Amino acid sequence: MTTDLRRIARTVAASSYRKAGEVGRRVFGAPAGEAPDAARQAVAAAPGALLPDPSTPPWTPMPDGDGPVCPVCRWQGESFSGSAHVELSQCPACGANGRDRFLHWCLADRVALHPALRVIECSPRLGEGYRSAMATWFFYRTSDYDLSAHRGNLQLDLQNIDLPDACLDVLLCAHVLEHVPDTDKALAEIRRVLAPGGHLLLQVPVLQGRTAPPTEPEFHGDNTPVFWRFGFDLTSRLRHHGFTADLLCTAEFADAVASGSNPWSTWAGAFDVPDILDGARRDAVASDLEPIADRTTAARVGIVSRSSLNCGSGARWAMAARMASVPWVSTRLTRGCRSRPAGSWASMNATSSPLGVFA
Numbered sequence: 120m121t122t123d124l125r126r127i128a129r130t131v132a133a134s135s136y137r138k139a140g141e142v143g144r145r146v147f148g149a150p151a152g153e154a155p156d157a158a159r160q161a162v163a164a165a166p167g168a169l170l171p172d173p174s175t176p177p178w179t180p181m182p183d184g185d186g187p188v189c190p191v192c193r194w195q196g197e198s199f200s201g202s203a204h205v206e207l208s209q210c211p212a213c214g215a216n217g218r219d220r221f222l223h224w225c226l227a228d229r230v231a232l233h234p235a236l237r238v239i240e241c242s243p244r245l246g247e248g249y250r251s252a253m254a255t256w257f258f259y260r261t262s263d264y265d266l267s268a269h270r271g272n273l274q275l276d277l278q279n280i281d282l283p284d285a286c287l288d289v290l291l292c293a294h295v296l297e298h299v300p301d302t303d304k305a306l307a308e309i310r311r312v313l314a315p316g317g318h319l320l321l322q323v324p325v326l327q328g329r330t331a332p333p334t335e336p337e338f339h340g341d342n343t344p345v346f347w348r349f350g351f352d353l354t355s356r357l358r359h360h361g362f363t364a365d366l367l368c369t370a371e372f373a374d375a376v377a378s379g380s381n382p383w384s385t386w387a388g389a390f391d392v393p394d395i396l397d398g399a400r401r402d403a404v405a406s407d408l409e410p411i412a413d414r415t416t417a418a419r420v421g422i423v424s425r426s427s428l429n430c431g432s433g434a435r436w437a438m439a440a441r442m443a444s445v446p447w448v449s450t451r452l453t454r455g456c457r458s459r460p461a462g463s464w465a466s467m468n469a470t471s472s473p474l475g476v477f478a
């Protein structure tokens with residue numbers, strides 16, 4: 120295999136989703152610039168390390184300076200490890216990758232954070248240290264549809280959420296909606312369980328401009344089937360379901376859309392960048408795009424590429440949907456929720472909720 124072919128194979132393999140990426144790394148080696156696993160583990164396993172540090176909640180101002188800083192755990196250092204790709208560029212301390220950092224940056228930027236917030240995170244990628252810190256900062260629970268790929272306190276089906284109306288302040292839903300067959304059912308259910316003023320922070324991979332099913336069977340790294348490849352028309356679907364939808368992006372991406380041309384010369388193969396930009400121009404009106412980080416900030420917190428590998432588009436793109444002034448609907452509050460083997464929201468609420476949600 121020629122050097123060029125090896126380089127291309129390594130890049131393509133590493134830029135695929137988790138499992139394919141892992142297999143690719145085993146076969147072709149780590150992409151250039153990726154820190155050795157041993158170095159990452161040495162940092163993560165430092166004596167006494169429990170990152171994020173629960174004593175530094177996400178509403179603490181970011182530290183001064185201009186060097187890299189992780190918005191999840193506040194690690195500061197010379198550079199994030201791994202190649203400049205949303206899935207691979209990792210915080211050496213907590214393991215947050217580019218999209219984790221983007222989601223948390225959006226959370227802190229868009230939501231008035233405080234300890235009483237009732238937060239559910241769907242299929243969280245990060246482990247025990249992160250979950251335990253989140254549970255210190257918020258009334259926080261995790262959920263997964265079948266508890267196979269991710270562990271969770273709850274086993275929720277987004278198409279039929281086993282929770283009462285208006286019981287939730289924040290739903291973090293990163294890279295889950297593409298695995299749900301009926302998007303409209305899920306959005307209607309999410310709207311139902313969000314309290315007035317609640318927030319849905321919805322992050323989906325965007326590989327193309329307009330929503331369509333995959334043209335051939337597609338599975339992400341945890342063998343979960345993909346039902347939808349979303350595009351920018353998702354904004355109008357959120358509005359159709361009663362959300363006030365904003366499309367959060369980096370200034371780099373907003374500038375690219377406004378420029379009318381494609382400023383990037385190369386990109387990871389899975390992303391159809393010209394179609395993404397066309398879709399953004401066609402289906403996202405200018406006011407939809409809300410830059411949440413200028414170039415300097417985005418580079419500092421690691422939500423912008425350090426190379427052209429992923430070129431500031433695709434999965435770093437996220438949506439945040441906010442409930443407008445929706446009347447308080449409580450007719451179904453008394454319905455409670457049916458217990459699930461993994462522990463029910465109701466039972467945890469009775470013992471842990473600072474708000475007495477169902478009282």
Ligand SMILES: [Zn+2]
Pocket residue numbers: 189190191192193194210211212213214215
């Ligand atoms: Zn971190």
